[in-house]
Amino acid sequence: MSALVGTAVGLSVPQLEGDDKLCGSAQFIADLHRPGMLHGAILQSPHAHARIRGYDLSAALALPGVRAIVTGDDLDERHRMGAFIKDEPAFAKGKVRYVGEIVGAVAADTEAIAREATRLIRVDYEELPAVIDPAAALTPGAALIHENSASYIKVFDAGTDGNLCSRTEFTSGDVAAAWGQCDAVVESTFQTQAQAHLSLEPVGALAEIEAGGRITLWSANQSVFRVQASVCESLGLPMTRLRCLTPRVGAGFGNKMEAHVQPVVVLLAMKARRTVRMVLSREEDFETVRARHPFTIRIKTGARRDGTLVAREIELLLDGGAYGDDSPGVLGYALLMQCGPYRIPHVRANGRVAYTNKLRFGAFRGFGVPQVTFASESQLDELAAQLGIDPLALRRGNMLVPGDPWFGGQAIRSNGLAECVDIVERESGWSTPLPGPAAQAPPGQRLRRGRGVALSAHISGLLASGAIVRLLEDGSVLLNTGAVDIGQGSNTVLTQICAEALQLPVDRVAIASPDTDGSPYNWGTTASRVTYVAGRSVVGAAAEIERQLKRHASEMLECSVDDLELLPGGKVAIKGVAQKAVSFADISGRAHWATGGPLIGTHSWVFDQKTFDPKRAVALGLPFAQIGVFSFNALVVEVEVDEATGQVRVVGAWSACDVGRAINPAMAKGQIEGAFVQGMGYALVEEMVWDGARLANPSLMDYKIPTMAELPETLQAYLVESEEPSGPFGAKSVGELGINGVAAAIANAVADAAGIRVRRLPMTGERVLRALLESATPA
Amino acid sequence: MSVTATTAKPVSTRVELEINGVAADVRAGLSTTLLTVLRDELHLTAAKRGCNQGVCGACTVEIDGVPMRSCLSLAHGCVERPVRTLEGLLETPRMQALQRAFAASGAFQCGFCTPGMLVAAHALLAADPTPDDAAVRRELSGNLCRCTGYARIVAAVQDAAAAINASGEAAS
Numbered sequence: 001m002s003a004l005v006g007t008a009v010g011l012s013v014p015q016l017e018g019d020d021k022l023c024g025s026a027q028f029i030a031d032l033h034r035p036g037m038l039h040g041a042i043l044q045s046p047h048a049h050a051r052i053r054g055y056d057l058s059a060a061l062a063l064p065g066v067r068a069i070v071t072g073d074d075l076d077e078r079h080r081m082g083a084f085i086k087d088e089p090a091f092a093k094g095k096v097r098y099v100g101e102i103v104g105a106v107a108a109d110t111e112a113i114a115r116e117a118t119r120l121i122r123v124d125y126e127e128l129p130a131v132i133d134p135a136a137a138l139t140p141g142a143a144l145i146h147e148n149s150a151s152y153i154k155v156f157d158a159g160t161d162g163n164l165c166s167r168t169e170f171t172s173g174d175v176a177a178a179w180g181q182c183d184a185v186v187e188s189t190f191q192t193q194a195q196a197h198l199s200l201e202p203v204g205a206l207a208e209i210e211a212g213g214r215i216t217l218w219s220a221n222q223s224v225f226r227v228q229a230s231v232c233e234s235l236g237l238p239m240t241r242l243r244c245l246t247p248r249v250g251a252g253f254g255n256k257m258e259a260h261v262q263p264v265v266v267l268l269a270m271k272a273r274r275t276v277r278m279v280l281s282r283e284e285d286f287e288t289v290r291a292r293h294p295f296t297i298r299i300k301t302g303a304r305r306d307g308t309l310v311a312r313e314i315e316l317l318l319d320g321g322a323y324g325d326d327s328p329g330v331l332g333y334a335l336l337m338q339c340g341p342y343r344i345p346h347v348r349a350n351g352r353v354a355y356t357n358k359l360r361f362g363a364f365r366g367f368g369v370p371q372v373t374f375a376s377e378s379q380l381d382e383l384a385a386q387l388g389i390d391p392l393a394l395r396r397g398n399m400l401v402p403g404d405p406w407f408g409g410q411a412i413r414s415n416g417l418a419e420c421v422d423i424v425e426r427e428s429g430w431s432t433p434l435p436g437p438a439a440q441a442p443p444g445q446r447l448r449r450g451r452g453v454a455l456s457a458h459i460s461g462l463l464a465s466g467a468i469v470r471l472l473e474d475g476s477v478l479l480n481t482g483a484v485d486i487g488q489g490s491n492t493v494l495t496q497i498c499a500e501a502l503q504l505p506v507d508r509v510a511i512a513s514p515d516t517d518g519s520p521y522n523w524g525t526t527a528s529r530v531t532y533v534a535g536r537s538v539v540g541a542a543a544e545i546e547r548q549l550k551r552h553a554s555e556m557l558e559c560s561v562d563d564l565e566l567l568p569g570g571k572v573a574i575k576g577v578a579q580k581a582v583s584f585a586d587i588s589g590r591a592h593w594a595t596g597g598p599l600i601g602t603h604s605w606v607f608d609q610k611t612f613d614p615k616r617a618v619a620l621g622l623p624f625a626q627i628g629v630f631s632f633n634a635l636v637v638e639v640e641v642d643e644a645t646g647q648v649r650v651v652g653a654w655s656a657c658d659v660g661r662a663i664n665p666a667m668a669k670g671q672i673e674g675a676f677v678q679g680m681g682y683a684l685v686e687e688m689v690w691d692g693a694r695l696a697n698p699s700l701m702d703y704k705i706p707t708m709a710e711l712p713e714t715l716q717a718y719l720v721e722s723e724e725p726s727g728p729f730g731a732k733s734v735g736e737l738g739i740n741g742v743a744a745a746i747a748n749a750v751a752d753a754a755g756i757r758v759r760r761l762p763m764t765g766e767r768v769l770r771a772l773l774e775s776a777t778p779a
Numbered sequence: 780m781s782v783t784a785t786t787a788k789p790v791s792t793r794v795e796l797e798i799n800g801v802a803a804d805v806r807a808g809l810s811t812t813l814l815t816v817l818r819d820e821l822h823l824t825a826a827k828r829g830c831n832q833g834v835c836g837a838c839t840v841e842i843d844g845v846p847m848r849s850c851l852s853l854a855h856g857c858v859e860r861p862v863r864t865l866e867g868l869l870e871t872p873r874m875q876a877l878q879r880a881f882a883a884s885g886a887f888q889c890g891f892c893t894p895g896m897l898v899a900a901h902a903l904l905a906a907d908p909t910p911d912d913a914a915v916r917r918e919l920s921g922n923l924c925r926c927t928g929y930a931r932i933v934a935a936v937q938d939a940a941a942a943i944n945a946s947g948e949a950a951s
Contacts (some may be wrong), residue, residue: 021890024825250891459905673928700834
């Protein structure tokens with residue numbers, strides 16, 4: 001890697017798309033129009049579980065302006081999609097499995113006609129018993145949501161059987177024997193809720209058919225390549241027939257990674273032989289897409305008198321909803337991360353995902369870690385209280401230090417956790433006491449203050465990516481990675497990495513929009529992977545361009561390649577002799593018009609470091625073998641609990657993240673701040689509630705997210721740079737990390753303030769008040 | 780189960796609106812919202828449909844100089860009431876100061892809520908040229924953002940106010 005000269009990396013470059021977004025001209029899926037475009041609308045299931053006997057489309061087809069209707073009859077039983085288990089048709093085929101599931105769709109001249117037509121479709125249902133509760137789903141005799149789930153194609157040993165979607169088990173050491181070494185053991189059960197992603201932009205897609213049958217598909221997405229794979233799997237199309245593109249994306253948080261309406265829109269367009277656009281309403285998006293998994297977590301942790309952690313046993317039950325989606329991955333990853341950034345020698349971690357008659361649960365920022373961190377970090381505070389040790393001191397005594405591997409054995413090559421802890425301890429005033437439950441508040445004073453801490457980690461992962469760097473005729477550069485910028489700013493960050501590697505100013509590098517026809521493969525904008533994984537591809541491709549530039553320059557300057565260096569601003573010079581230089585433009589002109597051909601640098605790779613070392617831990621049903629490098633977070637929050645109402649207000653938050661190296665510090669902090677507030681909603685107010693089988697609050701009127709009024713008075717993000725040796729310029733990723741510890745830290749602060757332990761999310765005023773009343777009742 | 784943007788067989792009638800200073804002669808049903816006219820008839824992209832229910836604020840526009848939810852405003856109710864979307868406010872020094880501050884502070888990520896947020900902030904600064912932290916939080920709390928965590932938006936609005944006031948002082 002070139003020596004750092006600071007043309008781009010480490011600068012808080014404003015987001016490249018800023019001008020468009022700040023003028024309202026940025027085009028999202030709902031802003032796209034094509035000539036002759038039809039409008040789509042979906043029909044949703046009114047039943048949680050029912051067999052479809054047939055459809056009567058006559059009235060709908062008779063409505064003027066209706067151009068095509070698709071139902072399960074247009075789908076082939078053999079074609080199913082799924083990241084881990086191929087269990088999901090493009091939309092309901094043969095039966096419906098949740099209220100709100102897509103049963104059919106209409107393409108018409110206007111959206112109003114399409115919606116009217118969906119109401120004229122008659123579906124003959126035979127209702128089946130519904131299974132709403134995941135524990136009930138796994139009891140013998142429960143109605144089967146998938147009759148032949150064991151026969152589905154799977155990408156790993158999922159153990160699928162009946163309503164058991166997948167199971168995973170990890171063990172290290174000897175847990176049964178280890179409890180005898182513990183002086184304190186705590187065991188309890190934690191419950192977490194379904195959280196809606198609530199990207200402000202609802203999902204949508206636009207498909208256009210070429211006369212030759214090739215299809216172009218734009219959609220709100222987190223990966224043009226996952227869209228291509230999902231649509232082709234579910235519709236039985238060869239990948240050569242489908243080109244996927246992306247408009248601007250109004251955020252994702254996991255919701256737009258796997259398929260939503262793309263297969264439906266493509267099928268509509270194929271049947272109508274016309275261009276079709278469909279954008280879901282907010283309510284439809286809530287009801288049909290996906291949400292964060294509800295977890296039931298039984299957890300037991302033991303420590304010695306001095307606070308040294310000895311053993312951990314954890315058992316998870318995930319509500320997977322009707323289809324596998326990313327559930328097996330969430331389970332496996334949650335089990336891998338449940339120890340937190342601590343040394344625990346004896347661990348047994350196992351879990352199951354149950355199919356239920358609800359919408360699918362899937363990837364959501366944190367990918368299972370916010371749930372297990374809520375349980376494990378709450379439990380560490382309970383242990384600390386039992387042992388009379390300061391919560392932060394207990395964590396310091398057990399946390400992973402440089403050289404320690406992660407649970408399972410993977411080596412960690414950069415670990416800035418200790419510095420993160422130091423920062424939040426100092427900045428939050430941790431050692432200055434607050435009036436807590438021990439100091440009785442005076443009569444009439446009903447507001448209690450408390451502080452809580454949580455440490456957590458996340459990967460910067462995983463899978464494959466590539467980059468193509470092309471030197472244009474004038475010596476400027478075009479970068480193409482296939483990574484979708486969902487608003488977090490990856491286009492800017494990847495451009496900075498490319499500019500830095502070639503020692504160019506940022507404005508000499510343009511970045512191509514992802515296109516499955518023209519971009520190198522990139523698995524997706526998910527798993528906090530773009531800066532690290534795609535960034536490494538960019539560095540590799542830029543290095544290849546540098547080699548080609550130097551080969552030309554050595555001929556032009558008549559010297560050895562080894563004697564050349566890049567100079568800032570687009571020049572190759574003889575080392576130490578700046579006036580003996582040729583510009584990128586000179587080289588590119590020579591290459592294009594005289595000798596060698598256009599300069600194109602490429603690089604591709606797949607993360608291949610093993611997660612589990614069989615000598616250290618045993619894994620059964622591991623959904624991923626290679627998962628990424630580790631980033632760390634320390635978080636302190638200060639809350640105010642109103643003892644009269646149970647209302648919890650976050651007053652301050654101090655969150656420090658080890659990001660390896662901040663490519664764009666302002667954007668990295670923006671990720672931490674945004675993750676904190678989203679986590680605050682998860683901790684305190686957000687909950688999707690089912691009334692029987694029906695989602696009771698699928699609207700922003702009834703599902704509340706934090707507003708500016710709830711923003712803590714203090715929200716401070718800190719960046720720790722531990723220099724990851726394998727990262728691009730030392731960088732790791734930061735997209736998810738900041739949300740993992742939020743619910744846990746708030747729960748610990750509530751306990752500190754009011755002396756109550758809430759083990760169920762969200763910690764609404766009602767739940768906190770109930771706990772306060774129970775704690776006040778004499779036993 | 781779904782809230783429809785428009786009714787199926789609208790009785791469309793002509794309605795003359797003034798959008799961004801230009802007369803717009805469109806057809807709209809009695810229940811057609813201003814947002815539908817802006818987006819689907821006039822193809823103005825700044826006002827966004829985030830919830831279509833008046834909660835998220837992504838569709839905020841100025842009607843008669845007051846920030847309003849265009850998804851809750853009927854098109855026929857906007858006759859003789861000038862409408863300004865973000866597109867119509869781009870030339871004001873106040874909006875330009877806001878845009879500069881939003882860009883410099885990183886006060887947006889995906890940008891979907893941004894046009895509504897800017898229109899609301901523009902109105903706030905018209906009413907209160909030096910809003911304190913609490914005023915910004917209160918007045919913009921009707922505009923949801925799921926990306927930024929809001930802190931940078933609060934800072935950007937105050938930065939813009941300071942820049943406007945500084946340039947005003949410099950001019951006077």
